[in-house]
Amino acid sequence: xxxxxxxxxxxxxxxxxxxxxxxxxxxxxxxxxxxxxxxxxxxxxxxxxxxxxxxxxxxxxxxxxxxxxxxxxxxxxxxxxxxxxxxxxxxxxxxxxxxxxxxxxxxxxxxxxxxxxxxxxxxxxxxxxxxxxxxxxxxxxxxxxxxxxxxxxxxxxxxxxxxxxxxxxxxxxxxxxxxxxxxxxxxxxxxxxxxxxxxxxxxxxxxxxxxxxxxxxxxxxxxxxxxxxxxxxxxxxx
Numbered sequence: 001x002x003x004x005x006x007x008x009x010x011x012x013x014x015x016x017x018x019x020x021x022x023x024x025x026x027x028x029x030x031x032x033x034x035x036x037x038x039x040x041x042x043x044x045x046x047x048x049x050x051x052x053x054x055x056x057x058x059x060x061x062x063x064x065x066x067x068x069x070x071x072x073x074x075x076x077x078x079x080x081x082x083x084x085x086x087x088x089x090x091x092x093x094x095x096x097x098x099x100x101x102x103x104x105x106x107x108x109x110x111x112x113x114x115x116x117x118x119x120x121x122x123x124x125x126x127x128x129x130x131x132x133x134x135x136x137x138x139x140x141x142x143x144x145x146x147x148x149x150x151x152x153x154x155x156x157x158x159x160x161x162x163x164x165x166x167x168x169x170x171x172x173x174x175x176x177x178x179x180x181x182x183x184x185x186x187x188x189x190x191x192x193x194x195x196x197x198x199x200x201x202x203x204x205x206x207x208x209x210x211x212x213x214x215x216x217x218x219x220x221x222x223x224x225x226x227x228x229x230x231x232x233x234x235x236x237x238x
Contacts, residue, residue: 061083061084062087063087070092070107073092074116074140074148075140076140077137078132078133078137085120085123106145108146111145115139116145120136122139123136124187128193131191131193134231134235135155138155138227139151139152150223155227158198159193162193163183163189163193166183168202170220170221203225203232206221206225210224
């Protein structure tokens with residue numbers, strides 16, 4: 001075949017192709033586009049499902065509906081409470097409503113719920129995980145709700161005075177310099193506290209105060225020293 005004939009044949013085929021409806025060409029392009037988009041969509045769907053699956057695993061929390069007392073909730077270790085904070089808080093609120101409606105008072109002086117909530121909130125009290133754990137486990141180690149409540153107040157009072165550079169003393173000792181003043185600390189302020197130095201000063205001071213205390217105050221100081229002894233055992237393991 002001559003070159004001219006080949007050229008003419010090619011031009012004829014090209015003309016026929018161009019003379020066909022644009023629909024055919026468009027359909028081919030559209031089909032290809034749909035194929036690409038379909039593959040892309042499948043990949044994205046799989047990736048989304050994978051991400052959602054991981055997210056759901058991370059968000060899945062333990063079911064505490066079987067816990068019927070604040071005592072049980074208070075015995076939950078720090079790491080578990082940290083991972084399941086919302087679920088534990090939800091169950092505690094349910095129990096609180098139930099006890100209120102039924103007139104139930106759990107624990108010494110009915111303080112079981114308050115002691116448990118105060119302990120649970122230590123999980124997020126600062127950005128210092130070691131301090132949070134030491135505070136949480138200190139309260140968890142005190143079984144009587146009243147004693148736990150008192151120690152929590154003592155810890156809070158001591159942390160506030162330590163941060164502001166005030167004299168270390170028990171919360172039941174009157175000091176005209178600080179009496180009536182609000183020293184409540186923010187999360188950032190608590191995070192800045194040197195836990196090692198705080199603990200060392202508290203334990204040393206209250207041990208001396210206990211030894212020098214009159215008979216009527218011995219028991220109060222002993223409970224503070226016992227509380228910081230638990231703090232010591234927990235913190236030294238971190």
